[in-house]
Amino acid sequence: MSEIELDSIDRAILRALQRNGRLSNVQLAEQVGLSESACLRRVRQLEETGVIDRYVMLVNPQAIDRDGTVFVRITLDGQQAERLAAFETAVRQVSEVMECYLISGDFDYLLRICVSSANDYMRIHEKLTSLPGVLRVQSSFALRTVHRTTELPLDESSPQPANGAGNG
Incomplete structure (x- = not known):
């Protein structure tokens, strides 16, 4: 996988999709402040570079x-x-x-x-x-679940992905 620099828009896209992987491109573009075509281009780039590994649904x-x-x-x-x-x-x-x-x-x-x-x-x-x-x-x-998440932190101080990240 090649390295990719994540900017604030990429991080916003990833945050939104981690919370709801079923967002339509129209909804996602609106949430992150991009045109639909620009948003789709960014999502495809994140998929092609391996930053987006796959889409899943979670069972309760x-x-x-x-x-x-x-x-x-x-x-x-x-x-x-x-x-x-x-x-x-x-x-x-x-x-x-x-x-x-x-x-x-x-x-x-x-x-x-x-x-x-x-x-x-x-x-x-x-x-x-x-x-x-x-x-x-x-x-x-485990007696009680105190905190559980599937969302990776994506703040600006998060490290940039290295070669091979996300392959697991």
Whole structure:
């Protein structure tokens, strides 16, 4: 991905689309103070350069009885590249895993999992313990969500995107 300098209009477009990805070009142009053609040109440039990765809709977890969050710390029995790759391939197949990070420190991976109940998590726990190389699984149930957002900060002091940003 090539680097792009984001000006205040680009940031306004990104903020608006992060809040509502279904805005029409007419609505977006009006919100950011551009003509429709100029706005569309900017959005296409943001898409082509990879600043806009994709468009999604968010499901309300409470509406589908998946509003429980469990943070899971996974320790593998080794950290060889093959061990990490095998685990990473397998964990992608566990649909309840919303996020998975390779972590430095006392454990190898941190996962965020959405569940409906403690019993539901027991089912998922069995899946996790059977993944390749798993030595230890430690789980913490979130008691309450204090703050959650999908919007990245886009103020003027935000760093400019580097090559490869957004590819994840």
